[in-house]
Amino acid sequence: MYRLRPDYCYACQKSGEVQVVFTVNNRNNVACLKMDRIIFGWRLRTAYAFLVDGLAIESGPAHFKKQMREFLAANTLRQAVFSHSHEDHAGNVDLFNQLGITPLVHECALANLTLPPPVPLYRRIVWGNPASGKCRTVGSTIETDRHTFQVIQSPGHATDHICLYEENEGWLFTGDLYVGEKIIYLYDQEDIAALKKTLHMLSNLHFSVIFCSHRGPLQKGPDAFRRKLAYIEDLEEKAQDLQKLGLTPRKITYRLLGKEDYMYLISGGEFSKTAFINALLSQKK
Numbered sequence: 172m173y174r175l176r177p178d179y180c181y182a183c184q185k186s187g188e189v190q191v192v193f194t195v196n197n198r199n200n201v202a203c204l205k206m207d208r209i210i211f212g213w214r215l216r217t218a219y220a221f222l223v224d225g226l227a228i229e230s231g232p233a234h235f236k237k238q239m240r241e242f243l244a245a246n247t248l249r250q251a252v253f254s255h256s257h258e259d260h261a262g263n264v265d266l267f268n269q270l271g272i273t274p275l276v277h278e279c280a281l282a283n284l285t286l287p288p289p290v291p292l293y294r295r296i297v298w299g300n301p302a303s304g305k306c307r308t309v310g311s312t313i314e315t316d317r318h319t320f321q322v323i324q325s326p327g328h329a330t331d332h333i334c335l336y337e338e339n340e341g342w343l344f345t346g347d348l349y350v351g352e353k354i355i356y357l358y359d360q361e362d363i364a365a366l367k368k369t370l371h372m373l374s375n376l377h378f379s380v381i382f383c384s385h386r387g388p389l390q391k392g393p394d395a396f397r398r399k400l401a402y403i404e405d406l407e408e409k410a411q412d413l414q415k416l417g418l419t420p421r422k423i424t425y426r427l428l429g430k431e432d433y434m435y436l437i438s439g440g441e442f443s444k445t446a447f448i449n450a451l452l453s454q455k456k
């Protein structure tokens with residue numbers, strides 16, 4: 172279906188000790204675009220974008236603009252949607268505008284994409300500087316020739332987060348809501364109470380494949396979200412019990428998730444185990 176062979180790394184660039192790897196895999200006629208950046212042999216966090224029936228889902232981060240441009244030029248692109256405004260999902264909004272496409276986003280994402288807020292240095296190193304561009308508010312569904320995607324409002328990771336649900340195919344495009352079941356880090360801006368409600372709501376849908384923007388296509392159904400929610404609730408109960416015993420958040424973090432690591436240092440605590448425990452202890456019920 173797509174003009175680039177499946178499982179083929181067609182854009183592998185090496186400059187100094189920075190390697191950019193862009194691979195395309197076809198799963199159920201969905202092109203899954205995997206983006207990896209390797210610095211001095213250290214693989215940074217993977218990002219995914221998808222193209223299905225002329226609809227691009229996610230733009231990929233700015234570091235992969237050249238590869239995205241090349242891929243999109245070789246394939247049919249009619250519309251685009253971003254799960255939320257973070258730079259690893261919407262960092263190439265300008266590219267879509269240049270190709271005559273105004274991407275669809277949650278209305279709360281519009282301002283962030285017109286004028287991206289400052290991004291911390293470690294995120295700029297990993298993903299690049301996000302571009303600004305024009306988007307428009309997504310409706311309740313997105314139609315392509317062969318598919319209808321229901322737009323699911325899914326706050327928690329970000330207020331402007333949406334998921335896309337293709338009920339006939341059993342697909343759920345989850346942006347940053349899956350990533351893994353036993354997460355140990357959280358961004359300090361995440362709303363854990365909203366996240367729990369969203370995970371519960373997603374666990375009541377009927378799907379068999381998750382398209383995760385960091386893990387790619389996964390044969391996982393609603394139970395994956397039930398398990399993730401149960402894990403968070405269990406951790407929350409343990410954290411609150413330890414707090415009642417008089418332990419500080421720092422000691423609770425150490426006891427439940429282990430010592431802080433490189434991620435705390437790199438992010439200045441923005442994306443960390445401490446942020447996760449603080450969120451569990453401070454949430455409003």
Ligand SMILES: [Zn+2]
Nearest residue numbers: 255257328347
């Ligand atoms: Zn995000």
